[in-house]
Amino acid sequence: MDVIIEAEKLTKIYPGGVLAVDHIDLSVKEGEIFGFLGPNGAGKSTTIMMLVTLLHPTEGKARIAGWDIVQHRGRVRSVLGYVSQDIAVDEYLTGWENLLLQGKLYHLSPQEIKTRGKEVLEMVDLWERKDELVQNYSGGMRKRLDIACGLIHRPRILFLDEPTLGLDIQTRSKIWEYIRQLRSEHKMTIFLTTHYMDEADKLCDRIAIIDHGKIMAIGTPLELKRSVGGDLVSIKFQENGNGQREEIFTALKEFPLVESVKEKDSQLLIVTKDGNTAIPQILSRLHDMGAEVQSISMKRPSLDDVFLFYTGRQLRDEEASPQDFYRMRMALRRAKR
Amino acid sequence: MKRLTNILSDIWYVCWREMKHFWGQKVRILMNIIQPVIWLGLMGNMFSNITAIPGFPAKSYLQFMTPGVIAMTSIFGAAFGGMSIVFDRRFGYLNKLLASPISRVSIPMGKMLSSALQAGIQSIIIVLIALALGVKFGTGFTGVLVMVLVAMLLTLAISGISLSLSAVLKTQESLMAVVNFLTMPLIFTSNAMFPTNMMPKWLASIASYNPVSFAVEPMRNLILGSWNWGALGVDIVALIGFGVLMTIIATLLFRRSVA
Incomplete structure (x- = not known):
């Protein structure tokens, strides 16, 4: 163009x-x-x-x-x-x-x-x-x-x-x-x-x-x-998936796109550079590990955050x-x- | 050639918009009719005995006053020519015009042309009212045509003054103040209301240089029945010169103000 x-x-x-x-x-x-x-x-x-x-x-x-x-x-x-x-x-x-x-x-x-x-x-x-x-x-x-x-x-x-x-x-x-x-x-x-x-x-x-x-x-x-911070992905698991928590933590931290992983209110909070690409990768990995995901959501920093x-x-x-x-x-x- | 036709078209469409505004304001047109009726009917009656004073150039004061009323109405209309630019500036329309590829000079010129056309219409209305009040037009239809033309030339020039002012004074308040300050003296130091031979010497000499007099004098000669070609020619050439001068000044000042 x-x-x-x-x-x-x-x-x-x-x-x-x-x-x-x-x-x-x-x-x-x-x-x-x-x-x-x-x-x-x-x-x-x-x-x-x-x-x-x-x-x-x-x-x-x-x-x-x-x-x-x-x-x-x-x-x-x-x-x-x-x-x-x-x-x-x-x-x-x-x-x-x-x-x-x-x-x-x-x-x-x-x-x-x-x-x-x-x-x-x-x-x-x-x-x-x-x-x-x-x-x-x-x-x-x-x-x-x-x-x-x-x-x-x-x-x-x-x-x-x-x-x-x-x-x-x-x-x-x-x-x-x-x-x-x-x-x-x-x-x-x-x-x-x-x-x-x-x-x-x-x-x-x-x-x-x-x-x-x-x-x-x-x-x-x-x-x-993206320039001001990554996307925030939060994942909620089915009740019975609690046993693998440690495994999942270490597995997710190995992803190149993932910057940090935290647990809060029985949800996993993942900060990633690019949520759109990271989510499918994370989901397929979790699926392979047999963890059952109940819901997943993503929040981007708003333009208000950018302006600030x-x-x-x-x-x-x-x-x-x-x-x-x-x-x-x-x-x-x-x-x- | 294309450039010239474009400029002419630009001038016409700026003028066309102003004419649309003119027709859209019914109250204004009504006032244009009422005002001369009052001037001619009331003033004409009040001062009717003035014709008895020795040296008064006309037999009927109404006949004497008609050119004065035409000139006055033209001046009042023309004086507000600059106001439309102030409003256009204020409401953002001027920027819209300026962002388009029209020639800059067409904006003041179009507005001056519309003032002149409006003055022509107003003059015809006044002539019709005067006829209804029994005023005789000594040189007939052709004379009336020349009178209307003279009124339009005067308006062109005066609206040029108003537009020049609007390029310098950018708010409506200050423009109104200066315009009001100028119009009344312009009328009263001319021969519009009283014959110069009945004025004190100092006033008569001001009146002889006042551009308004250059319009009133030929109109008055025409209505009283004389085709004085020499004097008519001089007055019209002076008016055209004044009009051209004011057009140049107004366009230059306008261009500078928007550069």
């Missing part, structure tokens, strides 16, 4: 000396769902704003689909779609008029607008209500329309800034569904920011954890979790800056209508 987003030492210092993004290096491959995870004010939005050409980087370089974000801004703009966290749809226009306008801004032909407009509106389930004023849309509908607008020119890369901020659970899972669909059907690359752990975990192929404008860690959710490990604090403790707080409140207010 080709690299489609590339950043080298990308840096933004705001007038007044605030270092918002601090020498970020990253590369995103075509067709990836890449997540930027971090607290408010970590530099997520600033990074996106630079990549979509809305802000000039203070230092460093970035290329989108091979085009430099400063020298070839026009080219960059036409290959990307940008859906900001502001839910920027025009409420005095109908849903269809919003899309039409967006199509015109990307210089599509009337025919293209007609066919693609229908396609994207059907995808976000708004086709039936396309002729209603956006004023009458709910918050979730507005967000879906906003996403549809970002798709009408069939961008190769879609930038989503906090795509599910303040939305209800159904709408959130709908939006995750669209994002997965875009990747599987159109091979679209998706770059999103979020401060929701579950969103980063379930949706993204790879995650970068960003804090104070720096990337603290980058990798698949699984890699990140790399930034030294929990994501939810973070206090937003006044500006972020204001933006969030505005976005929430619009989302909730």
Whole structure:
């Protein structure tokens, strides 16, 4: 797969000396769902704003689909779609008029607008209500329309800034569904920011954890979790299997994947680098030894643990800056209508 | 060539959106009708005796006031041209526009064009109301067309001032304050309400440089029935020059503000 987003030492210092993004290096491959995870004010939005050409980087370089974000801004703009966290749809226009306008801004032909407009509106389930004023849309509908607008020119890369901020659970899972669909059907690359752990975990192929404008860690959710500690496998035996406890202990400790074995509340607790691979091996060994397993379960370290490990604090403790707080409140207010 | 047609299309669609907003606001259109009725009906009645003062250039104050009301309505409309950019900035729509491949200049230009079109519509409404109140248009239909065009040119220029301000003042409060501070003096130091020959000397000399006067004077000549081509030409060229200048300033300031 080709690299489609590339950043080298990308840096933004705001007038007044605030270092918002601090020498970020990253590369995103075509067709990836890449997540930027971090607290408010970590530099997520600033990074996106630079990549979509809305802000000039203070230092460093970035290329989108091979085009430099400063020298070839026009080219960059036409290959990307940008859906900001502001839910920027025009409420005095109908849903269809919003899309039409967006199509015109990307210089599509009337025919293209007609066919693609229908396609994207059907995808976000708004086709039936396309002729209603956006004023009458709910918050979730507005967000879906906003996403549809970002798709009408069939961008190769879609930038989503906090795509599910303040939305209800159904709408959130709908939006995750669209994002997965875009990747599987159109091979679209998706770059999103979020401060929701579950969103980063379930949706993204790879995650970068960003804090104070720096990337603290980058990798698949699984890699990140493994990097902070192993999977915890717990095994419960049938009552009659108690006699072999010592044997089992020594046998399990010999497994290369197993890091430690403990007994707690008549269960065996095994810490392993890779639970998925270790469990079948352990089970077949236990079976050979004639031990009868009643149940087995595995727990992975959560992304919360990962975040805590790399930034030294929990994501939810973070206090937003006044500006972020204001933006969030505005976005929430619009989302909730 | 493709580039030029793209820019024209961008300008038009930025303008199209503003026009949609205009039609969507029924109260605003209603006020556009009520306001001139009040200005013409009430003020015209109140000051009707002013025509008896020696030196007053018209026989009917209503006829004299109609161009003034057109100019005033145009200025009030134009003054808020910059407000739409402030709102777009605030609600994130400006970023959406800027992230698309449209030319940067099309944003202020489209908004100025829509202000001018709205002023054209408003002027036609005022003309119709004036006709209903018995005002005679001395140069007939063609004269009215030129009057509407002049009102649109004035609006283009004034909305350029408003947009320039909106590039510098980024909050609606400060923009409102400065715009309000500018519009009233702009109107009262022009010939919109009173003839310059009845003003004190200092005011008359300000009025002769006030861009608003360059719009009111030809409109007034037309409504009173004279096709004074020389004066008309000078005024229109001055208005176009002012409009072009403000377009350039507004686009430059806008580009700088979003760079």
